[in-house]
Amino acid sequence: MKIGDLQDYHKTITDTYDERSANHDKSDWHRTTALQLVEDMPPRMGDSVLDIATGTGTIAFHAASLVGPSGNVVGIDLSQGMLAQANAKLSTSGLRNLEFIVADAEHLEFPPNSFDRIYCASAFFWILDPLATLKHWRNLLKPGGCLGFHALPETSYVWVSEVRNVLANYGISYVLNKPTGSVEKCDQLLTEAGFRKINIREEKEGWFIPLEQAKSTWLQEDHFSPGQHPNPLVGVPDDILAQAKRDYEARLEELNTDKGVWNDISMYYIHAKK
Numbered sequence: 542m543k544i545g546d547l548q549d550y551h552k553t554i555t556d557t558y559d560e561r562s563a564n565h566d567k568s569d570w571h572r573t574t575a576l577q578l579v580e581d582m583p584p585r586m587g588d589s590v591l592d593i594a595t596g597t598g599t600i601a602f603h604a605a606s607l608v609g610p611s612g613n614v615v616g617i618d619l620s621q622g623m624l625a626q627a628n629a630k631l632s633t634s635g636l637r638n639l640e641f642i643v644a645d646a647e648h649l650e651f652p653p654n655s656f657d658r659i660y661c662a663s664a665f666f667w668i669l670d671p672l673a674t675l676k677h678w679r680n681l682l683k684p685g686g687c688l689g690f691h692a693l694p695e696t697s698y699v700w701v702s703e704v705r706n707v708l709a710n711y712g713i714s715y716v717l718n719k720p721t722g723s724v725e726k727c728d729q730l731l732t733e734a735g736f737r738k739i740n741i742r743e744e745k746e747g748w749f750i751p752l753e754q755a756k757s758t759w760l761q762e763d764h765f766s767p768g769q770h771p772n773p774l775v776g777v778p779d780d781i782l783a784q785a786k787r788d789y790e791a792r793l794e795e796l797n798t799d800k801g802v803w804n805d806i807s808m809y810y811i812h813a814k815k
């Protein structure tokens with residue numbers, strides 16, 4: 542990807558999350574799922590921890606309390622808005638073993654073998670090059686160090702899985718969820734990146750949403766498309782876009798029940814060792 546395209550892609554991320562930053566801590570779902578990643582593989586007293594795509598620092602603050610004054614924690618994120626929220630909490634926390642840095646998860650500048658634990662909650666779907674990034678993160682772990690992150694199954698989010706299926710009929714590849722879509726794919730990615738002791742657990746979750754709400758989620762040409770830039774609809778002729786949108790709506794009508802359309806939001810909890 543050209544530098545200009547990468548800058549555009551990062552701008553969609555920072556615009557999106559700067560706007561969401563003031564409300565992010567109101568999401569119990571994000572907090573619970575992030576802390577679960579740590580609970581499955583907690584750091585020890587004195588450990589060095591990296592929280593990638595830290596957002597407002599949910600994992601980073603928790604890890605800082607677990608590693609104690611002899612340990613240290615760094616939270617990185619691209620969104621200055623998210624980090625402003627994290628730093629506001631840090632300034633009143635009394636913690637001295639925690640810092641937040643603006644950085645891109647795919648191009649981190651820490652020396653190799655720096656961390657005992659690396660976490661990344663609810664952000665891996667933004668990664669443009671999953672395999673290279675996993676290799677990069679592995680390189681930052683100390684030997685025996687552990688990585689814990691979330692990834693999305695192929696079925697997650699009805700507006701992703703169904704848009705992907707519809708677009709595939711027109712030869713258009715929508716990559717969101719694709720690289721991590723199954724346990725086998727996750728296992729293969731991590732193995733290829735050099736990890737061992739790979740553990741992948743699927744947490745099933747979801748709820749019904751009204752049909753009209755589901756229909757309103759059709760991917761627009763100017764919409765962001767995590768893990769892929771530009772959005773795969775850019776440059777697709779209008780008549781094909783219109784037909785694909787009709788196909789999407791028809792598919793949602795097929796899926797509709799008296800309770801609405803089931804929106805699967807299952808997630809993989811993945812832990813692996815260097």
Ligand SMILES: C[S@@+](CC[C@H](N)C(=O)[O-])C[C@H]1O[C@@H](n2cnc3c(N)ncnc32)[C@H](O)[C@@H]1O
Binds near residue numbers: 620623
């Ligand atoms: C859904 S939020 C999750 C935040 C936090 N991990 C949590 O669970 O509460 C996704 C975060 O990923 C960050 N992000 C996305 N792509 C990134 C990248 N390439 N480098 C650094 N941060 C990134 C966004 O800025 C945002 O703060």
